[in-house]
Amino acid sequence: MPMIPRRHGWKISEAEATPESVYLNRRQVMTQAVAAGISGLLALQPWNNTAWATKNPLITGKQAHPPAADKYPASKNTKFTLDRPLTDERVAAMFNNFYEFSTYSKTNIWKLVETWPTNPWTVEIAGLVPKPKIYDIDVLIRKMSLEERLYRHRCVETWAMAVPWTGFRMKDLINLIQPLSSARFVKFTTFMDPDHAPSQKPILGLFSSERWPYVEGLTMAEATNELTLMATGIYGHPILKQHGAPLRLVAPWKYGYKNAKSIVKIEFVNEQPRTYWNQAVPSEYDFLANVNPKIPHKRWSQETEWIIPDRSVRRPTMLYNGYGEWVAQLYKNA
């Protein structure tokens, strides 16, 4: 058996990595695809093996002018501990869901965001608030206090990771804004930039991209929960574009799709917002989206998960992604 870089393959430089492994993986993938015919197309998904994790020697996706850059690294909040190793920074940066850039490839997002400018960037505070306002992202971040937290992440597709986010508590932002008591939900609207985000571009001027922008939402009780973080950084530096620069929601007890990337508007509303995935396929993606091993997705079980980049090991999924201590009381009457 030639040495096949697996779990730690990305630590091996391109030159050191045995070419056999790459060749073997490609050949396997091709054989599978041919054998299985059209259904074999699935096997071509680059993440069916871990070769993708060896492809980029650098961490790319940095913002050109990261806001409040002098605030990193922020102090660590040691309250949140992990039951698993931190995901390698390069692995997290090379395996993403960001449908504005690609609806099928996870391992190319870091390339596709390269020419996307995230400056200037503003965040609008709107809806049921005493003073609607548009903040420059740098001004907004400087009003808040940043801290680092280690959080688990669980995508509804069953892949998982654990990363150090830097950010501020949504609770603190809500304190600053003082929304009206009639506000029952927070609606997060994310960016529109069809010139740089290929999925947002209308095809031949037809099919206007009305499903964009990506929208997510939380109840006020969820938004003011201790866990709810507005991430501005990752791995001790400003957040990368592929992770949702310059501002991204992190609600770690929920499936990943709730964690809206690249937010431009935070709105306090009275009715449950129509969110991206819930609107697209309501029977598969509910608004609540709490991680729960006992509630299967319509097309797969949620009982186990795998940690990127290694698809070969599955471990049990935890209720609320292991964060019941903080959030279970929110749902006791549900």
Ligand SMILES: Nc1nc2c(c(=O)[nH]1)N[C@H]1C(S)=C(S)[C@@H](COP(=O)(O)O)O[C@H]1N2
């Ligand atoms: N704007 C936007 N936010 C998004 C998504 C997206 O496609 N667009 N994908 C979501 C999904 S499904 C997941 S799992 C996480 C992935 O975050 P990561 O790429 O930083 O790991 O982002 C979430 N936020």
Ligand SMILES: [Mo]
């Ligand atoms: Mo996801």
